[in-house]
Amino acid sequence: MKHLLFTERMKMADLVHANYRLLYVLPRFGIQLGFGDKSIEEICRAHNLSVSLFLLVCNIYTFDDFLPDPGELTTFTAEDLTGYLHRSHNDYLEEQIPEIRRQVQALVRCCEPRNGKILERFFDDYSREVTNHFNYEETVVFPYIHNLSTGHPSAEGYSIGQFEENHSNIEEKLSDLKNILIKYLSDTCPGGARNRLLLELYLLEDDLNKHSLIEDRILVPLVEQLEGGAR
Numbered sequence: 001m002k003h004l005l006f007t008e009r010m011k012m013a014d015l016v017h018a019n020y021r022l023l024y025v026l027p028r029f030g031i032q033l034g035f036g037d038k039s040i041e042e043i044c045r046a047h048n049l050s051v052s053l054f055l056l057v058c059n060i061y062t063f064d065d066f067l068p069d070p071g072e073l074t075t076f077t078a079e080d081l082t083g084y085l086h087r088s089h090n091d092y093l094e095e096q097i098p099e100i101r102r103q104v105q106a107l108v109r110c111c112e113p114r115n116g117k118i119l120e121r122f123f124d125d126y127s128r129e130v131t132n133h134f135n136y137e138e139t140v141v142f143p144y145i146h147n148l149s150t151g152h153p154s155a156e157g158y159s160i161g162q163f164e165e166n167h168s169n170i171e172e173k174l175s176d177l178k179n180i181l182i183k184y185l186s187d188t189c190p191g192g193a194r195n196r197l198l199l200e201l202y203l204l205e206d207d208l209n210k211h212s213l214i215e216d217r218i219l220v221p222l223v224e225q226l227e228g229g230a231r
Contacts, residue, residue, distance in 0.1 A: 005066070006058050008041035008051050015040060019062045024207050028087045029054060050076035056218055057084065061210045066217075073222045078149040081219060082142045088211055089134040096204055097127055103197045111189045119185065122177045129173055137163075145219075148226045160223040164216070174205045 006015060012035045016022055026032070035043050044051040052075040059066045104123045108116035141163050144154050181198050 005063065006040065006055055008039065008044070008055065010040050011037055012040050012043045013037065015058060019058075021203075021206065021210075022058055022061055024091070025057060025061060028084055028091055029057075030087075050080045052076055053080050053084070053218075057214060060213050060217060068217060068221075070221065070225075073218065073225060078145050078222060078226060081222065082145055085211075085215070085219070086138065086142065089138065092208075093131060093134065096207075097130065100197070100200050100204065101127070103193070103200060107189060107193045107197055110193065112186055115184075115186055115189070119177075119180055122180060126173050126177055145223055145226070148223065153227075159227060160220055164220050174201055177201060178205075 006018070012031075016026075016033075029049055030047050031043060031049075038046075040054065041051055043049075044054050052072055056068050056072060060068075101123065104120060108120050111119070140158075141160075144158055144160075147154055178198060178201055181194055181201075185194065
C-alpha cells in the first residue's frame, strides 16, 4: 500500500479526486478550493503549514491501516497539531452539527409530534455529549500539551495516558439516532428528507472516527514523546 500514500509532489486537486472526504480537512488547515494545478507542497508552503502534518492527516483519513512512523512525529510541533484539532472542533460545533440540526428540525415538522420529539431529544442529547467531549479537550488536554511543549509541565500529575483511557468514541453514540431513522420512525415521514439526514449522519460518523484516529495515532504518541523528554 505504500506506493498509494499521498506525497508532497502530488497535485492538491488530485488529492481531492482521490478522496472527496478530504473536503472536510482542507478548511481546517485554512485551505480553500481554487488551487489550480499547484502541488501539495506549494499549497502548504503558501499557507505556512507543516507539509508532513498535512500529509499525515490526509493519509489517516484515506487509508484505514495507515500508521505514522515515530520519526515523522518530530517534523512538526504539538501546537501545529492542536491548532488543527481546535479548528476541527469549531467546524463540528459551528458548521456540521448545526446544519444537521436544521435537517432534524425540518424532518420533525413533518412527523407525528411524539416521534418528532423523540428524534429531537436523541439528537440534542448527542449534541451535548459531543460538546462536552470537545470542551474537555479544549480546557484540559490542549492546555496540558501547551504547557508541556513550552517547558512548563503540569504539576497535577496529569498525563496523556489519562486522556487515552477516557477517550470515548463519540461517533458510536450516533447508533441510536440512526436506528430511529432506519427502524422506528413512522413511514409517514418524508422518505427523501429522512434519507438525506441519514446520509449526513453517516458522513459525520465517518468524519468523527477519522478525527479520533488522528488523536490516537498522532496526538497521543507525540505527547508521549514530549512527556518522555520532560522526565
